[in-house]
Amino acid sequence: MNNLFHAPLYIQIENALEKKILNKEFLPGAKIPSERVLAEKYGINRMTVKKAIDALKKKGLLTRKQGSGTYVTSNNKDKNSIYFNLSFTDKNENLGISELLTKKGIKLFSDVIGKEIISSNLFLNDKLKQSRNDKVFALHRIRRIKNKPFAIEYNYLPDKLFPDAAKIDFKNISLYDYMESKQHRPIDVSQSVQVIPALDKEARILKVKKGSPLYYIVYHGFDEQSNAVEYTESYLISEELNLQFTLGGILGEKETY
Numbered sequence: 704m705n706n707l708f709h710a711p712l713y714i715q716i717e718n719a720l721e722k723k724i725l726n727k728e729f730l731p732g733a734k735i736p737s738e739r740v741l742a743e744k745y746g747i748n749r750m751t752v753k754k755a756i757d758a759l760k761k762k763g764l765l766t767r768k769q770g771s772g773t774y775v776t777s778n779n780k781d782k783n784s785i786y787f788n789l790s791f792t793d794k795n796e797n798l799g800i801s802e803l804l805t806k807k808g809i810k811l812f813s814d815v816i817g818k819e820i821i822s823s824n825l826f827l828n829d830k831l832k833q834s835r836n837d838k839v840f841a842l843h844r845i846r847r848i849k850n851k852p853f854a855i856e857y858n859y860l861p862d863k864l865f866p867d868a869a870k871i872d873f874k875n876i877s878l879y880d881y882m883e884s885k886q887h888r889p890i891d892v893s894q895s896v897q898v899i900p901a902l903d904k905e906a907r908i909l910k911v912k913k914g915s916p917l918y919y920i921v922y923h924g925f926d927e928q929s930n931a932v933e934y935t936e937s938y939l940i941s942e943e944l945n946l947q948f949t950l951g952g953i954l955g956e957k958e959t960y
Contacts, residue, residue: 712747716755719745724764729775735765737772809848813874816908817843820862820869830923830934831861838862842873845908852909854939864932887932889924896920898941905938916941 723729738756742749756773759765767773804811823839831839842858858878860868864887871881882888897919906913917938924933
């Protein structure tokens with residue numbers, strides 16, 4: 704650290720961390736690096752880092768959670784945003800957005816806008832590892848938080864593994880609970896994320912302006928026997944959601960970006 708104006712070292716660290724918070728390098732609700740990691744980064748001892756963090760706690764910028772770490776405090780401006788992590792290190796953490804929200808205690812509601820058994824096509828056959836004549840169960844839903852549309856989900860499941868899916872009330876029954884009852888719950892999910900402009904259909908359903916940014920997330924789910932059991936495309940309102948990505952770090956630590 705530079706001894707700018709001969710400020711005490713902990714104040715320099717405090718200022719550096721505060722700048723990262725205000726510049727959104729550390730997002731509200733995000734976990735900041737551990738005291739050990741910060742001490743190594745700045746070449747100082749952990750007590751100095753702790754003193755800086757304590758000062759930021761007094762300012763209300765950081766919150767320490769016992770046994771978990773230190774997090775950026777969510778302010779009023781961000782209270783309606785949802786922060787959560789997409790992990791690329793632990794397949795047991797690779798859950799769909801709806802399930803992650805449920806784990807956070809956020810209750811989701813579903814409006815089923817379509818469900819039927821359909822003939823497959825080359826694209827779905829490839830995603831679900833099916834033969835040409837196999838059928839697919841298609842489930843299309845609007846996901847809401849209270850009365851506000853949050854996402855559109857287009858789910859596709861192999862009909863041969865879920866032959867009674869069309870009879871299930873997915874307005875009130877969790878899709879993953881149903882899949883688990885059939886012993887084909889996804890335990891390994893590959894995910895891809897893009898930001899795309901809302902087209903007419905998505906804008907109308909999600910009640911946003913055409914061209915508004917949406918997260919377009921594709922899931923490809925596999926069960927314990929490595930069967931392809933789910934292909935899902937989701938469109939989510941980006942203003943309501945802040946994604947964080949966890950990559951494998953060194954020494955068993957995880958770094959959140």
